[in-house]
Amino acid sequence: MAMEDYGMEPADAGPRETEGALRRLADVALLPGSLTSPQERSILDSVLAYAVTRLDATMRLRLAERLAPQADAPRELALALALDEIEIARPLLTEGLPLKDGDLIQIAREGNDDHRLLIAARKGLSSAVADMLIEGGDAALIETLLANRTADLSHRAIETLVRRSAAEPEFQAPLLARAELSVRLAQLMFWWVPPSMRLEILNRFTVERRHIHSAMEDMLDGRLADTALDIALSVVRRPRAIDKRRLAHMLGNGPTAHTEELTVGLAREANIRPETMFRILKDHGGEPLAVFAKAVGMNRKEFGDLIVAAVDMRKGVGLPAKADLERIGELFDTISTDRADLALHCWDTGLANEVLANGSGDD
Template structure:
């Protein structure tokens, strides 16, 4: 049986098909020329060919653009103008370059992340060795999948600003907290802010990693810490020395307090930890009232354990404060309440000097040293939390937040 003859196409259709084949061939040839090694083509010839390709790609089909992108991805370092056109194209075109081109410039990547979509940005976040300037731009877009991809990419470089922004973001995206703990760029000031909204396991990890002793600092300024020696008389230097020294309690506050000692104030708090008693405990323990309010209103109990350990109070004091806050100390079976048990474990796990480091970082971070983004995240729930503890403390907390942002 003879084969059926092909149906002849109209002249116009044959011409159009021929033109499409010619354009596809031209695109392939020009892409081949652009990809020639430097020994075969100079920079000006490569730039001229790239410009021709950019013009042709404006009217090229999706399949043709994908083929050109796949070809250029093998080059590793495609010409900038050509790369920008392809990077901001649809994902199927941009993907080969984002995943395989090793030497895309920061300028090209930033242009892509601002002009393309979320999946483009996620692929940029996964690139090997993506720089701080690019990661900062990605983080500023406030997209959780992109932030997660960056934190999982051990070869991505994060700036101090970027880490601060991610810590603040984790306030509403708690699954980012464990990923932040994996990063070498995380500083103690970041971790101790992250602590306040982290889960119990992450909190324990923060304390184990960042609750460090201050032995080297104490040795370096030992003569300045000597009470008999004249120390610096400016407030900032005094604040730094207070952070370093071993003395946690405030003897001046004890002389002025109606309780006379921290132990007596804690004993009074067992019946009911009122705002007035809480403020006295804060002063006696060398804390600002705003720090004490944050500790007393935290539902987890770990900060309360840090307060007791750092100030040299026994475990019984922790239980007394727990009862004074009207918290359940035993469950229905008569066993120690889970949250209190966790607080007691933290109390036993840290030495006094390490607990002091944590407490002093908190005391410092409540009033200075934080970026507006971190402070905003830290204050996010303060209004409702302070309502539960003390309405008079609320204006102080909110005013602190407003003053810092000026």
Template sequence: MSSLFQLAHRKSREGRAQLYEDVWNLFENDGPTLNDAERSIMTDILRRLSHDVEMTVRRRLAERLAANDDAPPELAAMLANDQIEVAYPILMDSKALRDADLIEIIRHRTLQHQLATAMRSGISTEISDALAATGNEDVVVALLENDSATMSSALMEHLVAESQRVDRYQKPLLRRPDLPKDLAKRMYAWVSAALRNYIIENYRFDPSELDDNVVFAMNDAVRETTGEVESNDPSERLVNKLHAAGQLNIGFALKALRQGEVRLFEFALAKLAELRVELLRRLVYEPGGEAFAMACRSLDMDRQVFLTIFDLTRAARGPLTATHRQERNALQAFYADLDQNDALAVVRRWRQDPDFLSALNQLSATD
């Protein structure tokens, strides 16, 4: 240690740099034989000298230490707390860093330090929790994209719930090999059409497997974004009350339509078919009427009742034309040949995906 103290008296920058490297080499080579007091003194010397040593020197030593699996943890922690240019190789690769050191770095260092830690291989559940606790979307995305990161089931559920609010979480979550199937199925309610297809293809379940809770959750989410929760519309309130009392049926919908209560009819039929009223209106008034026929056939509606409703909805929008008669004749045959199970399968898809035309085309392609 005498040579160490001699070096400590050097005043020049070169002398301090030489001292830094000499202490470093001594620590690295003789670390296992040093006692706790010696290790503490040497770590303190290195920390004090860090400000006087050029970054290129510190960076070179950091790269050397990152490749040494048996490096002293004190040195790894010191360099990991340095500027990110120095800390990066340690944060990414050093196995000498302890979880406690990493958690301190996550809590007290920069965003760049957090991102480097999130990309580290094989991080523990405790580190994942600390990274997620930062609340920084960039850090969470980096964590989710790190397939080797271990996450607790509680954290995974939390991030899945957050993905309803933060779209950026959705794709990396669904691409994680450890995402449970039930959580992927839950996400189906709010992700984009492209990601829904990804879920179906990669998690191997059919859209018909989605339970009513998922469908209702998706419809609730849509209503929240369009301001439809707690509607003040008297027609909707009446339909909801009748449905809750078990008194809502096709006969009521037809009666409302006959009496000119078109809005009441729309809410009633939408409720019976478990579709959003905006989508139901599109089905009812779409040219051709095949989509509307699908919705009615899924309810096992009598063909003559369907044709009557078709006539009344068209008449509500103006005088019936020759085009209406042609559509009606075509629909009469279409409805007779339409299997209720096929219609129900399509309607279930509409409940999950408002792009009903693509679902209808898909069904047609299989005929």
């Protein structure tokens, strides 16, 4: 029966009494686990999570700072404070031990941009949380995440960002600095990055394959009936020199009227797709041309003739400047045949896989 039924007025607790009660509850909730039972701690956690907004901002900040270093701190309360205004949430979002991956994902979904930025910079961020941030993240958030070297980025996340970097170049340099970037994805990104990054990719993401070639010996020389597997294995086969007589014939056939013949002929000699060869010949940067020439064993004169043929194909569009010729000439001189062959077949494999994926998607 209510007190009013006995003619008694309830005693309203004022703000000071309310705050005092909540502080006492918080003190009890933060006692070592050995002093309270799990059930009691759970009750206190739920009550405090509901009522913590009654405390002023200064008290909420102090409470967040007390919770942050305690792995076994009340999680509901930690979650409520982590969703509070950003200055209160900061200690928990940057290094708060009570928050698990699921909590961080919830905060990222329910919080604002400031909450997400702090999560993206959080030390030791897991790939599950990073994936969620990338799915809906803007450029500033993703740049913060890429700059966080302690964050674990999944292969799927890196591939998503590599593809986005074609339209969002601000991702390119941070992606090149990530340890998770694979040879395949670096060579995919090669096609849309500026010349300095192209050279970095060719330096860092190509390798001499001596151990692979030694282990496999002549087992990979023949073509396989399984097209997809044959494409995949092309990146580990030994380089194959072009037939110089046929090369001289192709390059001496004249300019633009023989574009298709030259493209198909060079592709056949290098065992790559005509689409890949066409892309190499049409690329205005010129680095792919130097890589192709070195991969198939051309000498300097033959490389020069190839440049002339490629320029003729462009019909006056995107003609190389002197600096371009010096840059690709230096690349031709410094890259080894084996490393060039690896890059060439990474490009071809990437294009072939795109075609196969698009084809299977249409069925």
